[in-house]
Amino acid sequence: MSAKVSIRDLRKSYGGVEAVRGVSFEIQDGEIFGMLGPNGAGKTSTLECVIGLREPDDGAIEVCGIDARKNPTEVKQRIGAALQTTSLQDKITGREALELFGSFYRQRVPSADLLKRFSLEEKADAPFDTLSGGQKQRLALALAFVNNPELVFLDEPTTGLDPQSRRELHGEIARMKGDGHTVLLTTHYIEEAEQLCDRIAIVDHGRIIATGAPKDLIAASKLTQLVSFETDRPVAAAALQKIPGASEPTVDGVHGRFRTRDISRALPELIKLLEAQPVQLVGLVVGKITLEDVFIELTGSKLRE
Amino acid sequence: MNQPLREIVAVTLRMYLRNRMALAYSYVFPVMFLLAFVVLYKDEQPLLIQHMGELFTVTILGGACFGLPTSMVSERERGVWRRYRLSPVSPARVIAGTLIARYLMILVAGALQLAACMIIGGWTPEHPFQLWIAFSLVTFALLGLGLVIATMADTVPAVQALGQCIFLPMLILGGVAVKLSAFADTPWVLHLSAFFPGRYAVEVMQQCAKGTGLAPAWFSALAVILTGLGAGVAGAKLFRWDAHQRFAANRNRVWLLAALGAWALIGVGAEVRREIAPPASARPKLRPTIVPGKTADTTPAPVAPAPATNLVPAPTPAIPVTTTSVPTQNPAPVTFEVKPNPVVTAPAPAPEPAVVQTESLSQPASSQPAAVTPPPASAPVVAPLAVAAVPAPAAPTPWRAYNKIDFARLPFASVPPDNGNETPIAPADEAPDLSQQADLNAVAANLKTWAPGKVADPVQRVRNLMYVASATDQAQAFLERHLPYLIMDTLRAQFQDEELEQILCWIANHPAEGDHSAVFRLDELGLLFSVDDWDVPEIRLRNQWYSIKFVWWLLGW
Ligand SMILES: Nc1ncnc2c1ncn2[C@@H]1O[C@H](COP(=O)(O)OP(=O)(O)OP(=O)(O)O)[C@@H](O)[C@H]1O
Ligand SMILES: [Mg+2]
Numbered sequence: 102m103s104a105k106v107s108i109r110d111l112r113k114s115y116g117g118v119e120a121v122r123g124v125s126f127e128i129q130d131g132e133i134f135g136m137l138g139p140n141g142a143g144k145t146s147t148l149e150c151v152i153g154l155r156e157p158d159d160g161a162i163e164v165c166g167i168d169a170r171k172n173p174t175e176v177k178q179r180i181g182a183a184l185q186t187t188s189l190q191d192k193i194t195g196r197e198a199l200e201l202f203g204s205f206y207r208q209r210v211p212s213a214d215l216l217k218r219f220s221l222e223e224k225a226d227a228p229f230d231t232l233s234g235g236q237k238q239r240l241a242l243a244l245a246f247v248n249n250p251e252l253v254f255l256d257e258p259t260t261g262l263d264p265q266s267r268r269e270l271h272g273e274i275a276r277m278k279g280d281g282h283t284v285l286l287t288t289h290y291i292e293e294a295e296q297l298c299d300r301i302a303i304v305d306h307g308r309i310i311a312t313g314a315p316k317d318l319i320a321a322s323k324l325t326q327l328v329s330f331e332t333d334r335p336v337a338a339a340a341l342q343k344i345p346g347a348s349e350p351t352v353d354g355v356h357g358r359f360r361t362r363d364i365s366r367a368l369p370e371l372i373k374l375l376e377a378q379p380v381q382l383v384g385l386v387v388g389k390i391t392l393e394d395v396f397i398e399l400t401g402s403k404l405r406e
Numbered sequence: 407m408n409q410p411l412r413e414i415v416a417v418t419l420r421m422y423l424r425n426r427m428a429l430a431y432s433y434v435f436p437v438m439f440l441l442a443f444v445v446l447y448k449d450e451q452p453l454l455i456q457h458m459g460e461l462f463t464v465t466i467l468g469g470a471c472f473g474l475p476t477s478m479v480s481e482r483e484r485g486v487w488r489r490y491r492l493s494p495v496s497p498a499r500v501i502a503g504t505l506i507a508r509y510l511m512i513l514v515a516g517a518l519q520l521a522a523c524m525i526i527g528g529w530t531p532e533h534p535f536q537l538w539i540a541f542s543l544v545t546f547a548l549l550g551l552g553l554v555i556a557t558m559a560d561t562v563p564a565v566q567a568l569g570q571c572i573f574l575p576m577l578i579l580g581g582v583a584v585k586l587s588a589f590a591d592t593p594w595v596l597h598l599s600a601f602f603p604g605r606y607a608v609e610v611m612q613q614c615a616k617g618t619g620l621a622p623a624w625f626s627a628l629a630v631i632l633t634g635l636g637a638g639v640a641g642a643k644l645f646r647w648d649a650h651q652r653f654a655a656n657r658n659r660v661w662l663l664a665a666l667g668a669w670a671l672i673g674v675g676a677e678v679r680r681e682i683a684p685p686a687s688a689r690p691k692l693r694p695t696i697v698p699g700k701t702a703d704t705t706p707a708p709v710a711p712a713p714a715t716n717l718v719p720a721p722t723p724a725i726p727v728t729t730t731s732v733p734t735q736n737p738a739p740v741t742f743e744v745k746p747n748p749v750v751t752a753p754a755p756a757p758e759p760a761v762v763q764t765e766s767l768s769q770p771a772s773s774q775p776a777a778v779t780p781p782p783a784s785a786p787v788v789a790p791l792a793v794a795a796v797p798a799p800a801a802p803t804p805w806r807a808y809n810k811i812d813f814a815r816l817p818f819a820s821v822p823p824d825n826g827n828e829t830p831i832a833p834a835d836e837a838p839d840l841s842q843q844a845d846l847n848a849v850a851a852n853l854k855t856w857a858p859g860k861v862a863d864p865v866q867r868v869r870n871l872m873y874v875a876s877a878t879d880q881a882q883a884f885l886e887r888h889l890p891y892l893i894m895d896t897l898r899a900q901f902q903d904e905e906l907e908q909i910l911c912w913i914a915n916h917p918a919e920g921d922h923s924a925v926f927r928l929d930e931l932g933l934l935f936s937v938d939d940w941d942v943p944e945i946r947l948r949n950q951w952y953s954i955k956f957v958w959w960l961l962g963w
Contacts (some may be wrong), residue, residue, distance in 0.1 A: 145795065152492060153491075153492075154488060154491060154492060154648075174494045174496075175494075176718075177492065177493060177494040178494050182492050184485075184488065184489070184492070186485060186487070187489060188484040188485040188486060189484075189486055189489065190417070190421045190481065190486055191421075191425075192420070192421050192424035192425060193417065193420075193421060197417060197420070200413065201413045201414070201417050202411075202489075204409045204410045204413040205410050205493040205494055205495040206493070206494065228424070244489070301945055
């Protein structure tokens with residue numbers, strides 16, 4: 102498989118702020134690639150440099166085999182994008198916007214098809230300023246598809262949507278992949294990235310700190326399982342330290358938890374320890390580690406604000 | 407037009423039509439000015455035709471200084487333009503589409519305004535096609551300035567501030583809100599105004615609505631085009647898609663000089679050409695508020711556009727004609743002299759001493775703009791302007807040096823109105839009655855053989871023919887209102903218009919010069935009046951007034 106996008110050592114600063122500090126990644130044909138990172142990590146800056154909305158300070162950008170910094174217009178013919186904040190003229194209707202933007206491309210998808218596909222038929226002739234947030238978002242997506250792009254860039258496509266719309270949009274993005282589009286999306290939502298993306302880059306402070314398929318990222322984490330339990334009487338936290346392979350033990354009254362890589366060794370040790378107290382085990386949950394745990398481990402910060 | 411451009415124009419127009427505020431703004435504004443002009447000039451006939459250049463300029467300026475940049479900047483602030491930038495459409499196309507759409511809106515506003523004025527005033531523009539061309543040139547030039555405003559302003563309020571910076575000076579210095587002739591006493595304002603495109607915009611359109619058309623106004627047209635080009639280059643270089651790209655951080659800021667450079671070039675060009683006097687359309691019309699007095703203490707018309715009578719400071723003692731000391735700041739009245747005519751032959755009585763009422767037409771030279779053209783014939787009047795008996799074919803012809811600038815300096819404001827007692831001219835649509843027509847025919851027939859109308863010297867010949875109208879006027883004969891048409895026809899049959907304008911201008915500037923013996927041969931024309939004692943200075947004064955009127959007439963002002 103050939104790389105649809107190839108970024109080498111991309112750099113971008115705004116005055117004194119270094120927003121992107123040497124980002125490199127590749128996206129393969131037909132892949133959904135996610136950029137996951139906290140606010141201000143540099144996701145939007147990176148994406149907008151790639152699609153030609155911002156001028157990078159340094160670095161090489163190749164999109165569909167074309168040098169995007171030398172020939173941005175040709176790249177723009179082949180890509181579609183929905184920005185984090187898309188705004189159109191107040192009074193323009195969805196149909197007019199699709200016609201207008203469609204006229205800029207060599208290849209175009211009929212507006213009626215796009216309106217149907219993004220469930221905008223009812224609102225096709227409503228002015229932009231009367232659309233709901235979700236409808237605006239869908240129109241932005243429809244606009245990204247007017248030229249039947251090889252490659253689609255979506256900057257936080259689901260932010261601000263209700264769960265229902267978000268689920269629909271997830272379905273839509275999955276379909277893009279099915280239709281042979283390559284997708285780069287940025288998101289705050291770990292489960293979204295985990296669910297949709299073939300590969301993820303975790304971005305923080307303008308750098309990519311990890312890349313890979315979600316399950317590989319989790320597997321590569323030094324954390325694996327989380328053990329939570331409940332007892333009839335409080336246990337001393339210090340006692341949990343004695344369990345071999347347990348890390349980050351915490352006790353909050355009758356609730357205790359710790360992490361471990363070796364569950365088959367840790368569990369018997371826990372039971373043994375509780376019997377020795379003696380304390381009765383009331384409940385026990387062994388959880389798989391999530392991408393969020395990996396994320397927090399890597400960035401040291403919570404994602405959702 | 408290719409498809410993207412057509413789409414941008416169509417969408418921009420649709421957005422405009424759906425935005426009621428902008429729509430109201432761009433039509434209410436011109437209507438307000440139109441009404442104000444109707445009130446201001448209600449006494450003029452035909453109503454408003456002399457002010458179309460000003461009205462159109464206001465309309466275009468409103469759309470260009472505020473309408474265009476406001477919509478551009480607000481779209482940029484909203485991020486609409488970033489969305490365009492995401493697509494392969496070129497910035498040139500987005501700009502062109504926006505400008506074309508705005509041009510169409512302004513054109514419609516202008517057309518409505520024109521239609522309203524034509525209905526109110528009952529006239530049609532003299533050069534409709536050229537008017538459209540001129541309107542379009544001005545619109546694109548001023549839209550160019552609007553584009554520069556849009557690239558400079560980071561926010562919509564900044565547009566308002568910057569727009570005012572261009573709009574107000576243009577209104578004031580461009581001769582739109584204030585007549586340029588009002589600045590006759592403050593030449594520096596006129597000089598400054600030469601650097602603002604407003605006056606050229608007014609001039610070029612006015613000349614097409616009523617005047618000489620585009621070609622003679624070529625300098626103004628060129629000034630307008632230069633303004634547009636300079637602004638276009640600056641606008642394109644400074645263009646930015648993104649509200650985040652602030653003007654202060656724009657590395658192309660120096661290109662602003664292209665726009666300013668164009669203004670400077672125009673101003674310098676005007677200075678070099680000495681086109682500093684108010685443009686023709688800003689000149690006072692033939693309905694002066696103050697009729698020149700007969701006495702020396704009459705105040706000259708305050709709005710006279712720096713009249714330049716070619717009276718030269720006396721180099722040698724001659725018969726001095728002390729001009730009225732005009733109540734201006736200039737304390738020292740300047741003494742002019744008019745050389746008396748050389749000896750004149752025959753049946754005439756001794757020439758009148760040249761005590762002519764030049765005072766109403768001359769002002770101290772120092773009140774004129776500094777860059778006033780030196781009188782084309784600054785040499786004292788030497789030409790022996792002879793009557794038939796003394797042909798002087800080799801006489802120098804200094805009047806040939808006169809040009810439009812000199813014509814423009816004629817004191818139109820000081821000439822009595824056409825419907826008054828002095829130098830009357832019948833309205834163009836008033837036909838002489840049958841008996842008048844018969845008399846006119848007789849005079850016309852006699853003119854063919856009238857010796858004073860045949861003298862070799864063209865200036866004297868024109869002067870003699872003008873006496874026919876002037877003397878008849880002085881005699882208050884009943885043909886007086888129609889004779890000017892006959893004289894004009896007779897003159898135009900003998901001279902090219904331009905030559906005639908020059909000669910008439912010379913006569914207007916040298917009222918005391920030449921021979922007036924022809925006055926005493928008017929009976930040969932069969933004019934049915936007899937005057938025992940001709941008041942020659944008075945006839946000469948009327949000759950001067952009619953000459954000015956004829957120049958004006960020929961120029962189509
Ligand atoms: N136009 C700009 N001018 C100055 N600083 C900017 C600009 N755009 C972004 N930044 C800064 O660059 C850094 C990265 O911003 P960016 O928008 O790329 O982050 P992000 O990962 O997309 O954040 P979010 O998740 O909030 O969208 C931030 O510190 C931001 O303040
Ligand atoms: Mg972002």
